[in-house]
Amino acid sequence: MPDMSAAVLLAVLVGALLHAGWNALIKSSADKTLDTALIHGMATLVAVPALLWLGPPPPAAWPWIAGSMLIHIGYYVALAGAYRHGDLGLTYPIMRGSAPLLVALSSSTLLGETLSPLAWLGIAAISLGVLTLGLSRQRLRPGPDGAEDRVRRRRALLFAFGNAGFIAAYTLVDGIGVRAAGEPGPYIAALFLFDGLPYLGLVLWQRRADLGPVRRYMAGRWPLASLGTLASIGSYGIALWAMTRSPVATVAAVRETSVLFAALIGAVLLREPFGWQRGVGTAVIVGGVMALRLG
Numbered sequence: 001m002p003d004m005s006a007a008v009l010l011a012v013l014v015g016a017l018l019h020a021g022w023n024a025l026i027k028s029s030a031d032k033t034l035d036t037a038l039i040h041g042m043a044t045l046v047a048v049p050a051l052l053w054l055g056p057p058p059p060a061a062w063p064w065i066a067g068s069m070l071i072h073i074g075y076y077v078a079l080a081g082a083y084r085h086g087d088l089g090l091t092y093p094i095m096r097g098s099a100p101l102l103v104a105l106s107s108s109t110l111l112g113e114t115l116s117p118l119a120w121l122g123i124a125a126i127s128l129g130v131l132t133l134g135l136s137r138q139r140l141r142p143g144p145d146g147a148e149d150r151v152r153r154r155r156a157l158l159f160a161f162g163n164a165g166f167i168a169a170y171t172l173v174d175g176i177g178v179r180a181a182g183e184p185g186p187y188i189a190a191l192f193l194f195d196g197l198p199y200l201g202l203v204l205w206q207r208r209a210d211l212g213p214v215r216r217y218m219a220g221r222w223p224l225a226s227l228g229t230l231a232s233i234g235s236y237g238i239a240l241w242a243m244t245r246s247p248v249a250t251v252a253a254v255r256e257t258s259v260l261f262a263a264l265i266g267a268v269l270l271r272e273p274f275g276w277q278r279g280v281g282t283a284v285i286v287g288g289v290m291a292l293r294l295g
Contacts, residue, residue: 015238020261022228040196047193064177078163086156097130098164125288132281175248
């Protein structure tokens, strides 16, 4: 597998911006669980015509799509829990920063990929940088349940670190699956056709006693949520396309530069603090990206 070209690097950076955007949309919402389900459930409306146009992926890809679907359910549950208890600038870097090292450590065995020492240094730097961003000691605002800041921070970190495992798992599964498909387009369309529906169904079943308010919320929210849907499809679609042209571990690491965009969105739009520690983390991440490109 060739090293990451400048064109692939630029594409993955654009995908990182899209990923930070839809995560910020969820964090700023009044009902994070329902918005998560709505954004990904609406992806079916885009995936159906895409799949009809592109055709289905080959049989070899379907087991990987099914596995990714199951992993993503856990991912969505943990994502909503992390954002319920912690700021975007805390939980998002933790989730995204821990995953690249897990992917890199597993990809040599599962995918047969080898990385240069400089590439390993870049992946480690990106992970360290995003963790530095996320572990900055900002004060959490008291939540509606009245929990202390310290308790809420612990809950947010538990959800975030747990979700890093889900992120690493579906990255590896989809990296293998999209290569088995041969062409990324059909795999991406099939994945998004089924990906969000189980979680949307689970949320609606949990809210079955209050379907009236749920329907009203979704009816008012879908125009904005549709932007999140397009950003989600674009972000992960770019990543899967890049995995057919570059090592999965390097794509996964560069994709996590989305924490830079998330930190800026959180600071500017959501009024979350941005201190010197996040500035240091930003510099380390940029250095890591440069090492990956040179490696």
